[in-house]
Amino acid sequence: MAELWVVLQEQDGLPPEYNQEVLAEAQELAKQHSGRLQLCAVQLRAPLPTATEKSTEPFFKSIVPERFYVLEHPSLERYTTEGYVAALSWLIRAHTPALIVTSATANGQDWAPRLAAQLGLPFVARCLRFVLEQDTLLTLRALYGGRAYVQTRTRLGRLPALVTFAPGTRGTPSASRSQLGRSPEPEVLRYQLPLAIEEQSPRLQHLGIEAPAAEEVELEAAEKIVAGGRGVGREGFAELATFARLLGAAVGASRVATDRGWVEPERQIGATGKSVSPRLYIACGISGAAQHTSGIREAQTIIAINPDRNAPIFALADLGLLGDAREILRRAIQLLQEESVGV
Numbered sequence: 001m002a003e004l005w006v007v008l009q010e011q012d013g014l015p016p017e018y019n020q021e022v023l024a025e026a027q028e029l030a031k032q033h034s035g036r037l038q039l040c041a042v043q044l045r046a047p048l049p050t051a052t053e054k055s056t057e058p059f060f061k062s063i064v065p066e067r068f069y070v071l072e073h074p075s076l077e078r079y080t081t082e083g084y085v086a087a088l089s090w091l092i093r094a095h096t097p098a099l100i101v102t103s104a105t106a107n108g109q110d111w112a113p114r115l116a117a118q119l120g121l122p123f124v125a126r127c128l129r130f131v132l133e134q135d136t137l138l139t140l141r142a143l144y145g146g147r148a149y150v151q152t153r154t155r156l157g158r159l160p161a162l163v164t165f166a167p168g169t170r171g172t173p174s175a176s177r178s179q180l181g182r183s184p185e186p187e188v189l190r191y192q193l194p195l196a197i198e199e200q201s202p203r204l205q206h207l208g209i210e211a212p213a214a215e216e217v218e219l220e221a222a223e224k225i226v227a228g229g230r231g232v233g234r235e236g237f238a239e240l241a242t243f244a245r246l247l248g249a250a251v252g253a254s255r256v257a258t259d260r261g262w263v264e265p266e267r268q269i270g271a272t273g274k275s276v277s278p279r280l281y282i283a284c285g286i287s288g289a290a291q292h293t294s295g296i297r298e299a300q301t302i303i304a305i306n307p308d309r310n311a312p313i314f315a316l317a318d319l320g321l322l323g324d325a326r327e328i329l330r331r332a333i334q335l336l337q338e339e340s341v342g343v
Contacts, residue, residue, distance in 0.1 A: 002098035018103040021170040023063035040067040046077035068186040073193040084111040104164035122161040146275040168277035217250035224280045227252030231285020246336040270295040285325035288313025
């Protein structure tokens with residue numbers, strides 16, 4: 001039976017939610033080819049003492065693969081391009097899958113094309129959908145910031161194809177394994193990699209990880225965005241930035257805010273700005289003109305704050321707060337600060 005691999009990615013030792021959406025998309029494809037395609041997951045990590053062995057439960061909540069490959073090597077304690085490419089190259093040669101999928105995160109977009117180039121694999125980046133039809137891989141991709149779409153056809157041969165899946169495209173499955181009434185465990189295959197992966201690349205030295213300020217996070221990569229418009233005003237953007245920092249979100253803006261110089265143009269979201277796909281989008285004082293909402297249609301959850309109950313943004317929002325955005329932001333900042341100091 002052919003194998004469909006989902007390469008899991010970890011952040012600060014905890015599995016991020018985008019693993020679940022990639023697993024969900026891959027499971028749907030495996031079901032379409034039931035009996036011919038086996039869903040597998042792949043994890044790369046440093047060896048762990050037996051007493052602290054991780055369970056598969058944190059990774060597989062609602063989606064459980066049939067097989068779980070665990071690749072262990074001391075150099076995989078933290079992400080490196082060389083480590084991931086070397087480890088996955090070894091596993092591909094040992095167990096040739098039909099298709100390899102991972103999330104198009106910063107790390108995924110780093111190692112995936114390098115691995116494809118090294119092994120000569122067919123590669124399609126940032127897919128919104130992927131389907132197998134006989135010996136052909138069909139993928140759907142967005143172009144021009146989501147303003148156009150293209151379907152690609154990739155002929156499959158003896159080598160597996162490699163795909164990165166755009167984060168936030170599908171969303172995270174909500175049902176847990178207990179809710180599904182079962183608690184299956186995948187077949188676990190653990191390998192101590194017989195590779196001489198260098199602990200440190202001679203051209204790269206790990207110094208540490210420092211989170212950027214809310215105003216510096218790239219909008220396309222942000223999982224949370226707090227955006228302001230006309231209703232926030234020039235002075236209100238300082239409060240908006242404080243709220244975003246406490247929430248761990250990036251700062252965005254409507255065209256009105258950037259045209260008036262309240263925020264730099266790089267923060268603009270909309271038809272003449274950037275299209276974003278965060279897990280959470282909070283629109284503060286933004287009316288919801290088509291120019292702006294065209295850039296947030298891929299957001300998973302939208303919260304709108306506006307004093308006008310007839311504002312178009314409410315038609316698109318999952319949750320609407322009727323009121324002055326600055327007053328609500330001040331109260332939200334106060335609550336978050338009190339929570340952080342345990343008041």
